[in-house]
Amino acid sequence: MGLLSEIRRTTQHVRRGHLPHPVGTPVLQVADLTVQYGGGLALEDLSFELRAGGRTAVVGPNGAGKSTLFKIIAGVITPTAGAVQVYGNEPGGHICIAYVPQRSQVDWSFPASVSDVVLMGRVGRMGLLRHALPRDWEIVWQALSVVGLEELSQKQIGQLSGGQQQRMFIARALAQEAELMLMDEPLTGLDAAAQESIFRILDDLERRGVTVMVALHDLKLAAERFRQVMLLNRRLVGFGPPEEVLVRENLLQAYGGHLHLLPSEDGLLALGDTCCDQGVVEHV
């Protein structure tokens, strides 16, 4: 992909805005997706379809390819083989896909305030050489009020708590007017209260018709708080309601020896290992 085609693409976006969303097409269609990294495969033969609205938990062990999948859907990485279509078109044509980064990937000492960061979500719509209009600020304030951060809007981003930082990025995705949000481990490292506030926002997003994919490594949360779960370990192990996906056979296939299944009073108890969190407990 040459520099010239990049320029051409950009000017097209500025002229046309973003690509249309035909009614009835699935938000996301992934077909035979394969990604090669260095020597190994990060994702292999992944195929699935996602209907508009609702939220999906994406679970799997470390290195299962959750972040890679999100970056491909967002159009940041190009796959080695296979196709991804968002509303029937390649992701690169859309500015309505938001990737919400892991908090550990962000430079929190960057000289920006909360409202600066949320306004960044508007940059794609403003166009080159344009400055923020009153309408852009209006949208920023709306987004801040949805996540309850109006009062902290002038704080430097490093002064926020973990939960507030996560909410700020969701506000940025709202300001982007995203219809598909990909959240990479938004609950990791948050205490129960902060997690609850994120879930309240996720419920709100669901009412607004936003499609959300959430990468998680807490199987218990995936089972209890999502109606749809995707179990990933480079390949798609299972996709559907949690009671069908998070079963012994699938979990063993995804986690292999890293998961211990123990008999307990109400069925099987699955103990997953995770990098940075306390052990995960799931009743199956």
Next chain:
Amino acid sequence: MFEWLLEPLRYPFMVRGLLAAIAVGVVCSTVGSYVVLRGMAFFGDALAHAILPGIAVGYLVGGGARGPLLVFSLAAAVLSALGIGAISRGTEIKEDTAIGVIFAGAFALGIALISTVRGYTVDLAHFLFGDVLGVRPVDLWLTAVLGGLILLVVVALYKEFLVLSFDPILAATLRLPIRLLDYLMMILIAVAIVISVQTVGVALMVAMLVTPAATAYLLTRRLPVMMALAALIGAASGVVGLFASYWLSVASGAAIVLVCTAVFLLVFLLAPGRGVVWSRLRRISS
């Protein structure tokens, strides 16, 4: 009373030097804010050194005329930047290693080229350490025009560069022309370096890019304020450094950089709320 201030200003070369130092201070520090935020200090240092062969060829071709000097040093900077990109993308070699290879190779080529000319030690010293008092009116004009252009681009693409520096993945999902912006940023840094060579020289260039911006970074948590403060510190250090060099008979480029460094150390120790002394005091009182 102001004799010490006014006396140097009787010399036109001193006035031109001061104007050049102010322009360089403002331009380098503004661009340098992005260099600091994106962790490109080593890249900036390398680029400054890598323009030496360009300067040499321009010098040999033009015999001291500004046009060729400018064109060839810019070409050298752009070629080095592209070379670094090509090596780190095309092989398993990490980017900082690629920078090291290109930087030292280009620098050596520059020295070799200049050494073919008689009396090269004097010229080489000028390129390496700057010769701000040798600034001619035409240099001043070139610095003003190119510096103004750089500032214009920085202001015009402020929000795009901001997004790219803070979150490249967001820039990608907003479908900004990332590679184009990256190249543009490299060219801005390269032009800033080229117009500053005469003031501080190749060897100390990175200080003008990094030190005032780092000082401002310690004082504020807003990017526009950081850029303005960095520009102010850069310009003021240029003026103070040049006066110091006049009265203390110190090399001008070194004097300017030393003032920048002194300001940084002062702020590092005493910055309200964040300085080392301040946090010590807070720890004692609590």
